[in-house]
Amino acid sequence: MKRSKTMELGVGLFMLAGIIGLVFLGLRVSGLSLQTPESRFELQANFANIGGLKPRARVTMAGVTVGRVESIELDTEWYDARVVMEIDGELEGKLPEDSTAAILTSGLLGEQYIGLSVGGAPETLEGGDRIRDTQSALVLEELIQQFVSNMASE
Amino acid sequence: MTDSPFVEVEGLHYARGETAIFRGIDMVIPRGQVTAIMGPSGTGKTTLLKLVGGQLAPDAGRVRIDGEDVHRLSRKSLFGLRRRMGMLFQSGALFSDLNVYENVAFPLRVHTDLPESMIRDLVLLKLQAVGLRGARELSPAELSGGMARRVALARAIALDPELILYDEPFVGQDPISMGVLVQLIRRLNDALGLTAVVVSHDIKETLSIADYVYVIADGQVMAHGTPESLDVDQDARVRQFVHGEPDGPVPFHYPATDFHADLMDAGGRQ
């Protein structure tokens, strides 16, 4: 009977360790946060070209992460890309209406993310609003092409 | 109804792969008696017990236990029928992960809702009957072969079955434990009035406890009768078996080509 008690304890610890491990994988490895989703709001932005931007990419402001890309889809009205972002709730109603969004690259080979810069207009962006002023991703081939045609015209 | 035979075997045919093991066995096992089934090794005596217990299905023929056709039963009612049977296996077949006490308690725990104190009483009673009450804390690995078989016997009778099947109970036992087992089988039968089937090829011991004997060979019943009548049977095959003569109708040699020719053949190839 005593042996079966220690065995039960062993199995219990084993399962507990598994659950703790799963929590570790969730919080530390995949960076889930325990924040409630209510403290976020949505912003939209249309880009002519998103390059390699992917859902769940970071949205930063002055280098600080303030949100994530929620979804990316093709806007069939203008045939450009509509990007929906989830931004920290405390910024709601504080970003000026003429703020800009740009797709940036971290390092030469790093992933792409969205950088927001503050404008100066008195009106502010609310949940669901659209950022008008956007800057598309830099596509290496286009840069090279431009460079070559500049060289040729000189 | 009580006079009707407990087990009836009719025209049983069974083949394993291409080899026919039984070719029409008929057998009647009366209630409350010890019936022995004997025959040379390899005649499928254990297979016969498995057919009776419903673990194997025959190719043709029927086995009826207390009027019920064993192989027509659903899985559930077959397990119900098996509650009324006990079986003692050649190796004892004790559960290696349980100790002696728990082995004997096993059938009680799965088939009854008795309180723990009652189970304890019953287990000790059965262990006392086989003389191993003192060994209840041992694990099966610590038992000698004879003791393991006695524990298995206690387990087989734990639920007070009506039919008990003994598969080679005397094989590989020293004379003392053999004597103990012989006595136990007979005594259990007389005391509890159960029906017993003993499969064995140990002539002397089996004949000393059996009320009726079947001898099977070549897939058929070769002879049957009381031990006394078999002892004086004039059939050459029966005589060879009962008196243990090395050569006779059952040949000593496995079928082979002529010995002399075989030797010459090997010599010629060199």
Next chain:
Amino acid sequence: MIERIRRLGRWGCSALESLGDAGIFLAQSMFGIPSVEGIRLWLRQVHFVGVLSLAIVLVSGLFIGMVLALQGYTILVDFGAEDALGQMVALSLLRELAPVVAALLFAGRAGSALTAEIGLMKATEQLTSMEMIGVDPLRRIVAPRLWAGFVALPLLTIGFGVVGVWGGQLVGVQWLGVFEGSYWGNMQASVDFIGDVGNGLLKSLVFALVVTWIAVYQGYALVPTSEGISRATTRTVVYASLAVLGLDFLLTAVMFGGLS
């Protein structure tokens, strides 16, 4: 020629037949009403296949994480991208290595033991005698082992992943000098909980079912001689490993390969 075709046909038929047998076997043993007794038996098997396999799985996980970091670093540093080390270690562990290697180790450590144990029970007539007592060995012997494997392997896989990520950190950050913030930060930015951790666990559940199923079926269906047991044990490890690797390809193609 006709004889060959016939032989192929016979082989196909018997393969199909044993697959069917194994399927019926699985169905009959998995769906029984669990009792208090059943839970005790199950706990014991979780201890046997899970807790006792923990040491080998964790040690392997640690080493694989460390090797990944070492190898990854030497490649990434050529591109100046050693900051992506955490991402590389975590993704290869969670998506592939943890489920697959843990399942292979599980097949070797626990699967072969299950086959041998059930095979010995069969050889010593314990299964037959259980049946004669009126207890279904599928429920009593096989079902707790199946369910224990089903629970234990995903837990072992989690352990493997955690220890591996930590081992990668040990080599990458402590030894090779990758900046700790970028190790964890890049990892967190690229690992998706549902997509990577969840799919890895899903793989591991499938592997658990297949490996334990193969192990108990081989034990239950073997020829009860010492040679039969040794053959069945070998077969368990071989079949289970092949099944894990083959299924891994299929699952990866469906989960990550864009086939949907």
